[in-house]
Amino acid sequence: MMRRSIVKGVGAYLPEKVLTNDDLSQLVETSDEWIKQRTGIERRHIAADGELTCDLSAKAALAAMDNAGVTADDIDLVILATTTPDNTFPATAARVQAKLGVSKGPAFDVQAVCSGFIFALTQADNMIRLGQAKRALVIGAEIYSRILDWQDRSTCVLFGDGAGAIVLEAAEGEGSNTDRGVLATSLGTDGRCYDHLYVDGGVASTQTAGVVKMAGKEVFRQAVSRMCESVEQVLADCDLSKEDLNWLIPHQANIRIINKVGDKLGLDGSKVIVTVQDHANTSAATIPLALTHGVKKGLFKPGDVIALTAMGGGFTWGAALLRW
Ligand code: ACO
Numbered sequence: 001m002m003r004r005s006i007v008k009g010v011g012a013y014l015p016e017k018v019l020t021n022d023d024l025s026q027l028v029e030t031s032d033e034w035i036k037q038r039t040g041i042e043r044r045h046i047a048a049d050g051e052l053t054c055d056l057s058a059k060a061a062l063a064a065m066d067n068a069g070v071t072a073d074d075i076d077l078v079i080l081a082t083t084t085p086d087n088t089f090p091a092t093a094a095r096v097q098a099k100l101g102v103s104k105g106p107a108f109d110v111q112a113v114c115s116g117f118i119f120a121l122t123q124a125d126n127m128i129r130l131g132q133a134k135r136a137l138v139i140g141a142e143i144y145s146r147i148l149d150w151q152d153r154s155t156c157v158l159f160g161d162g163a164g165a166i167v168l169e170a171a172e173g174e175g176s177n178t179d180r181g182v183l184a185t186s187l188g189t190d191g192r193c194y195d196h197l198y199v200d201g202g203v204a205s206t207q208t209a210g211v212v213k214m215a216g217k218e219v220f221r222q223a224v225s226r227m228c229e230s231v232e233q234v235l236a237d238c239d240l241s242k243e244d245l246n247w248l249i250p251h252q253a254n255i256r257i258i259n260k261v262g263d264k265l266g267l268d269g270s271k272v273i274v275t276v277q278d279h280a281n282t283s284a285a286t287i288p289l290a291l292t293h294g295v296k297k298g299l300f301k302p303g304d305v306i307a308l309t310a311m312g313g314g315f316t317w318g319a320a321l322l323r324w
Contacts (some may be wrong), residue, residue: 002175005128005182007322008135009068009167012292013059014045014279021157028153035157040255044160044280047143052086054095056163057141060288061100067295068167070135075167076105077133079124081116081140081284083313084147085109088203096139105133113197114251114312115187116140116284121168121308121320122185128170139165140284147199149211158253159212160280164288177238180302180323184237186230187318193222197313223253224260227309230319231265234307238321242266244305249294251310252276252286261309273299283312300324 020043021032035041047056057080065071078100080093097107112119117140124136141163148156173179196218201210227250235241242265250258252275262272273290282289287308294300302324309319 002173002179003129003131004171004173004179005125005136005168006171006180007166008070008169009064009066010165010288010292010295011060011063011065011067012162012164012289013056013063014162015047015051015056017046017048018043019046024157027150028156030153030157038256039158040274040276041157041280042277045162046145047161053082053084053141053143054086054092054099056143056161057092057096057139057165058099060141060163060165061096061137061139064137064165064167068169070167072101072103074135075100075102075137077124077127077136078102078107079110079120079136079138081110081112081120082142083111083113083116083283084143112312112316113314114253114281114283114286115310115314115316115318116312117287118185118308118310118318118320119187119316121182122187122318124168125182125185128168134170136168137165138168139163140286140288142283142285144212144281144283147209147211152211154216155212155214158281160282162279162282162285162289164285164292166288166291177240178323183321183323184234185318185320186233186237187316188226188230189314189316191314193315196315220254220257222315223257223311224264226311226315226317227251227261227319228264230309230317231307234319234321240305240321245271245307246304247271247273247294247300247306249273249287249290249306249308251312252279252290253281
C-alpha cells in the first residue's frame, strides 16, 4: 500500500471587472486582432480597488472546499502559490488561513511565478505522502494588474488577475500507476535565466514592487521545450507514455505556446484544456482555473490520466501527473 493525494475538490474566482482587448486599445497602441492572433487572449479580469490576493485566494478556496464537501476543520495545510502577496511578510497564506477559519497545521506561500501552482502541489503531495498532512488547500492566486507597466504594450496585454484552488486529500493506493491521485511530479529551475523574465523592483533592491519585464521570444522558446520535457519526465517516472495521456492542462500564457506543447506531445487539440482567452495569463492561478473549468464541464472521467505543466520566471518549470 502507498499513501497518495487525490483531488477532492476544485474552485475558482475571477474578479468582477473585465478588461477587453478593445478596452486595452484605448490605453496603448494595440488591437484586438493583434492580441488575439499572437496570444489567443480576448479579455482579462482586474481586481477592484482594495481587493487583495488574500480575498481572491479565500474565494477560490471556499469554492474548492464546497466542491469537496469539507469545512475549515477538515483542512490541516494551506499552501498559496503567488508572486503578488498582500505584504512582503507575513505569507499571504497566513491571512487566507485566518479568513477561512482554518486552525490546524502550517500555512505558507510558494514563489515560483507561473510554475508556482506545480511547486505548491508538489509540496502538498509530498507532505501528504509523508503523513504530515491529511487534507491540504493548494491555491494559486495573483493580482498582476498591480505589477504591470500599463504603458508597455509588450507586457500589459498578456496578464490578468484571478485565483484557483484545489483540496488535496490523503488516500490509500497500491503504489502502482493505476492508483488515483497524484502519480508523479517533476520540478526544475535554471537561475541563469533570471533576467529573461523578472520584475524590476523588490524589497532588497529598490524597495518598490516593480513592473514585469520580459524577453518574449526567449520565454516562448523555453516554455515549449521545458513544458514538454516535464510532461515526458513524469510519464516516464510512472512507466506511462504519451499515448496514455487523456488530458493536458498547460499553463495558460499564450495559445501558440499551448498548441505547440499539445502538438509536440501528440495530443489532439480537443484533449488540451484552453481558458487563456477568458482570463489571460494569471501566473500561478492559470492551472487551477483551467482544472476547475474542466471539472465544471464534466470533461474528466474516473481513470483519466491528466498532465499539468507550467513554465515561468526563474526560469522555473514543472509537471504533475494525476489519475482522476
Ligand atoms: N500590440 C501591437 N503590437 C505589438 C504589441 C501589442 N500589444 N506588442 C508588441 N507589438 C509589436 C512589436 O513592437 C513588434 O513590432 P515591430 O515588428 O515593429 O518591432 C511586433 O509587434 C512583433 O513583436 P514580437 O515581439 O516579434 O511578437 P511575437 O510574435 O514574438 O509575440 C509575444 C510577442 C506575444 C510576447 C510572444 O513573444 C510571447 O507570447 N512570448 C511568450 C511570453 C509569455 O507568454 N510571457 C508570459 C509570462 S511567461 C509564461 O507564462 C510562460
